[in-house]
Amino acid sequence: MAEVILRGLEMKRESKSFTDSLYAVLTGAGLFSGPKYRLSALSGMAFIFSVHERLLPLSVTAYGEWGTVHKRAADSLGIFTVTDAGRTRHPTFKKYQQDAVKWIKSSLDRGLGAVYWLPEFGVIHGYDDADRIFYVQDGYSAESKIVLYDNFGINFTPFWYAQMFGGKVDIGEKDMVLEALRMALDDWETPHPVPPNRSIASGRKAYSYFIHALEQGDFDSFGAVYVWDAFRGSRTEIMYFLQEASLMFPGLQEAAACYEQLAGMMEQPERWTVSANGGRTLSQESIPALIGVLKEAEKLEERAMGVFRSISVQYPDLKRSTVPRWGLHTAR
Amino acid sequence: MSNMHRIHWFDQRIRGGHYPSSRDLALQFEISRRQAQRDIEYLAVSLRAPLVYIAKHRGYGYEDKTYMLPHLYMTEEEKSVLKFLARKYGEYSTDAPSGVQRVAHLLGRFAGEEEGEGAGRLPYFDADPRLIHISGQLAFAIEQRRTVHLHYRSENGEFREDVCPVRLLSRYNADYVAAYQEHEGKTRLYRLDAIESLHVTNRMFEINEAGDVPFVKGRPPAIQPFTARLRLDRELQGEAWHGYPARPAGDGFYDIDFYDDDAFLQQLTLGGWLNLVSPKWLKTKLRNRCGQILKCLDGEE
Structure with a gap:
């Protein structure tokens, strides 16, 4: 009976749960070295900003079709990836479940952890055939969670998701940074990440949803703090990334300055929230100031996107400009 | 109806x-x-x-x-809140089925509902008075087969229409009514x-008019329990060990x-067992916890 536990793979919740998971898997396997903010930005994850109209906690993970967004994240880093996901109520679920158990075990055998929807995202870092279990890290607890093979994928949401990684090809640093800027522009211009659902907005539109919910006072108090924390965290990541990237693209200094100003406005986390019922909620007194910060942040990000655009057009973008002769969708 | x-x-x-x-x-x-005898047993055993x-x-x-019956008075409002929660807990279907099922059943009994079904770790639900009121009106309409x-x-956008409510249900922490348009x-x-x-009209609708509710099909698979093999310090009387379903596996196991x-794990720390055979991960967790407690005891942490 085989047993594998990957040592040296440690997930910590500091960013979006997918970014934290990706960082843990890739650094654990030696496929990425560097700080988390760099991975977050180069994978496009840092730029993602999605908001539910009532600021539900799901805002932070409802940023699009995961298969597409997370594959894009791995592609931009030059890393091979395979994802699988579905609805647990589908009659074929058990078959997919058994298959996923197999390929995740084979990934672990090769020393690579797998990303798994708990929810939120966590990392499968081991298995034990004798007990028929996976060991999963959620990033909060030092102790692993235990998931039976038979319960793989079953959680309180109606869907399951798993992703594994493989080999790596080298992509030039400059190309990776350019692609990150372009992914940022794509997200900024996409009003709704999960169409036809219009209750969740992303990019520029997400600001109006956030501001509207705060103005109306009709929002989920836990979700509001969670969205705000994720927003603050990701904008700080972008700031650090742009400070680095402006050495490669001097034009980015202006954008970096925008994010420095933005991060500066959001300092002192205790200013925005108060403790209540064992958790945190947005302080009522700070909401008008928060709305002001968001309005200003939108303007700063709009200016930064202008900078990204001006840099992007200076270089060919074959991925987005090439229309194959058979159209955008290949026959397969 | 309640037996109280x-x-x-x-x-x-x-x-x-x-x-x-x-x-x-x-x-x-x-x-x-037989029902009367069950009531008497309930009075003797449960009360x-x-x-x-x-x-x-x-x-x-x-x-x-000097024996007194427990205080059983409940206002109509309290009863409607309990009915609402009983239904919510009853329809919650995820981890740890038995816990939520017990709560749903218990709330249902208090509220005078004979049945409660469901599954899951004990979740938290908002008892919004407006939702409870709407839920109550719809439950009445469903029972009476009235158009709403x-x-x-x-x-x-906004619209108004007459519908025939068929069933109340909860999905992903939101409440819905399935209704026939x-x-x-x-x-x-x-x-x-x-x-x-909403306004419950006096117009009745036929049962077959609403037909089957297709979306109640295809429920996610039930979550499977972990199983531990333990040797107990004495033979079990019944089919449970401190409330956990137990099956004999021979030789006192x-x-x-x-x-x-x-x-x-908490239950295991209370004793009542001699040997934990499997699973390995449970033994490891228990060993780690005991190690932490020993460290605290020795003042190392």
Whole structure:
């Protein structure tokens, strides 16, 4: 009976749960070295900003079709990836479940952890055939969670998701940074990440949803703090990334300055929230100031996107400009 | 319907010195003798009444006359809140089925509902008074097969229509009513929190008009429990070990099912077992916890 536990793979919740998971898997396997903010930005994850109209906690993970967004994240880093996901109520679920158990075990055998929807995202870092279990890290607890093979994928949401990684090809640093800027522009211009659902907005539109919910006072108090924390965290990541990237693209200094100003406005986390019922909620007194910060942040990000655009057009973008002769969708 | 009104009557008869029997109870409430006997058992076992059968009078009395029935008064409002929560817990279907099922069943019994179904770790639900009110009106309409006039707000705008409510259900922490749209000829879900107002009309609808509710099909698979093999310090009487389902596995060993590893580990620290054979991960966790406790005891942490 085989047993594998990957040592040296440690997930910590500091960013979006997918970014934290990706960082843990890739650094654990030696496929990425560097700080988390760099991975977050180069994978496009840092730029993602999605908001539910009532600021539900799901805002932070409802940023699009995961298969597409997370594959894009791995592609931009030059890393091979395979994802699988579905609805647990589908009659074929058990078959997919058994298959996923197999390929995740084979990934672990090769020393690579797998990303798994708990929810939120966590990392499968081991298995034990004798007990028929996976060991999963959620990033909060030092102790692993235990998931039976038979319960793989079953959680309180109606869907399951798993992703594994493989080999790596080298992509030039400059190309990776350019692609990150372009992914940022794509997200900024996409009003709704999960169409036809219009209750969740992303990019520029997400600001109006956030501001509207705060103005109306009709929002989920836990979700509001969670969205705000994720927003603050990701904008700080972008700031650090742009400070680095402006050495490669001097034009980015202006954008970096925008994010420095933005991060500066959001300092002192205790200013925005108060403790209540064992958790945190947005302080009522700070909401008008928060709305002001968001309005200003939108303007700063709009200016930064202008900078990204001006840099992007200076270089060919074959991925987005090439229309194959058979159209955008290949026959397969 | 709750059995509490029958138990109250039975209690009053005993206090009046009438020595009531299961036959009297069955006759009084037009229920079967078996049902009457179950009520008496409930009074004796669950409500811990010191009932004693007195053969001379062919009826029951109290051994200890100071016994009082538990305070059972409940307002209609409290009852409707409990009904709402019982349904929510009953429809919650995820981890740890037995816990939520027990809560749903318990709430259902308090609220006078005979049945409760469901699964899951004990979740938290908001008891919004407006939702409870709407839910109550819809439950009435479903029971009476009455058409409801809805004023509904959705992402496509506001509209008003007459629908035939079929069933209340909860999905992903939101409440819905499945209702048959007369003009469209199909069934759809309406979110309760998007209902601006509703009015239960006097118009009745046929049962087959609403047909089957297709979306209740295809439930996610039930979550499987972990199983630990333990040798216990004594033979089990019954099929549970401290509330965990247990099956004998020979030689004093038992296979015990559990869903929440933290709760089960806590139970293990209380003793009552001699050997933990499997699973390995549970042994490791228990060893780590004991190690932490020892460190604290030795002042190392």
